[in-house]
Amino acid sequence: EVQLVQSGAEVKKPGESLKISCKGSGYSFTSYWIGWVRQMPGKGLEWMGIIYPGDSDTRYSPSFQGQVTISADKSISTAYLQWSSLKASDTAMYYCARFRYDYMRAFDIWGQGTMVTVSS
Amino acid sequence: AIQLTQSPSSLSASVGDRVTITCRASQGISSALAWYQQKPGKAPKLLIYDASSLESGVPSRFSGSGSGTDFTLTISSLQPEDFATYYCQQFNSYTLTFGGGTKVEIK
Numbered sequence: 001e002v003q004l005v006q007s008g009a010e011v012k013k014p015g016e017s018l019k020i021s022c023k024g025s026g027y028s029f030t031s032y033w034i035g036w037v038r039q040m041p042g043k044g045l046e047w048m049g050i051i052y053p054g055d056s057d058t059r060y061s062p063s064f065q066g067q068v069t070i071s072a073d074k075s076i077s078t079a080y081l082q083w084s085s086l087k088a089s090d091t092a093m094y095y096c097a098r099f100r101y102d103y104m105r106a107f108d109i110w111g112q113g114t115m116v117t118v119s120s
Numbered sequence: 121a122i123q124l125t126q127s128p129s130s131l132s133a134s135v136g137d138r139v140t141i142t143c144r145a146s147q148g149i150s151s152a153l154a155w156y157q158q159k160p161g162k163a164p165k166l167l168i169y170d171a172s173s174l175e176s177g178v179p180s181r182f183s184g185s186g187s188g189t190d191f192t193l194t195i196s197s198l199q200p201e202d203f204a205t206y207y208c209q210q211f212n213s214y215t216l217t218f219g220g221g222t223k224v225e226i227k
Contacts, residue, residue: 035216037164045156045164045207045218059214062121095163103170105211106154110163 002026004034004096004111011117012086019082020114022096029077030054033099035107036070036081040092050099051079086118122146124208126219132227139195141222143208148188152211155184155193158221159204167206168193198224 007021022034035050049060053072060070072079079096094114097107123146133139143153151171156164166175168184171191181196195202203226208219 037218044221045158045209047209047216047218050214050216061215097163100169104154104173105152106166106169106209107156107164108166108169108175110165113163 002098002109004098004109006094006096006111006114009115009117011119013120014086014088014118016086016118017082017084018086018116019080020094020116022079022081022111024077024079024098027098030074033101034072034079035097035099036068036079037095037097037107038064038092039095039113048081048094053077053079086116088118088120090116091118092116121215122149122210122212122217124210124217124219126206126208126222128222129220130223130225132225133198134227135198135200137198137227139198139202139224141193141206141208141224143186143191143193143219145189145191145210149210149212151187153184153186153191154209154211155182156207156209157202157204158207164207195224 005023030053033050033052036048038046048064049070051058051070053074069082096111098109100108125144153171155168158164172184183194205221205223207221
């Protein structure tokens with residue numbers, strides 16, 4: 001079964017760092033882009049960036065460039081999203097998803113989401 | 121950056137109704153548009169890709185059309201399990217954007 005499994009919910013204080021993960025299985029992890037999507041409470045979907053685990057080519061949304069870092073470790077089929085200094089406004093659900101760059105140009109497989117809460 | 125404007129932002133409909141949601145791009149994107157369904161507390165689910173292609177396993181009552189800047193998602197006969205929020209998404213030169221969403225509620 002093709003799936004993406006994300007790390008568990010996090011509760012952090014402003015200024016702390018954080019790295020959440022997304023592990024792929026059931027397919028060739030290095031052959032598909034992985035994207036990250038933010039959903040703030042009660043709001044819509046926002047694309048943050050995508051990474052190609054095969055060569056770590058990474059593209060960021062202008063809105064998130066410099067705010068987060070996307071990386072991947074192809075040896076363990078895992079992508080990451082990290083913050084160096086969290087803010088209260090980073091409180092949101094974060095989804096990873098497999099991006100089909102071929103004829104689909106869409107996210108066909110989604111992780112279950114990781115809830116990040118930033119509060120003092 | 122390409123913007124996507126969905127309308128309406130919400131609608132009320134009854135089971136069996138035909139429902140149409142529109143998505144307008146700020147510039148032409150050919151057919152690089154997808155539609156997703158999201159239910160409360162769940163991850164989005166891909167319904168339509170390449171503007172009009174039905175994802176495997178998605179009921180045929182869902183259909184998509186359009187190209188260039190104007191796109192539509194149609195549910196031919198609304199079912200109880202279709203009450204959800206729907207999003208469009210575009211891809212252009214390694215940049216993606218989601219529309220603001222359309223919440224479909226029970227009338």
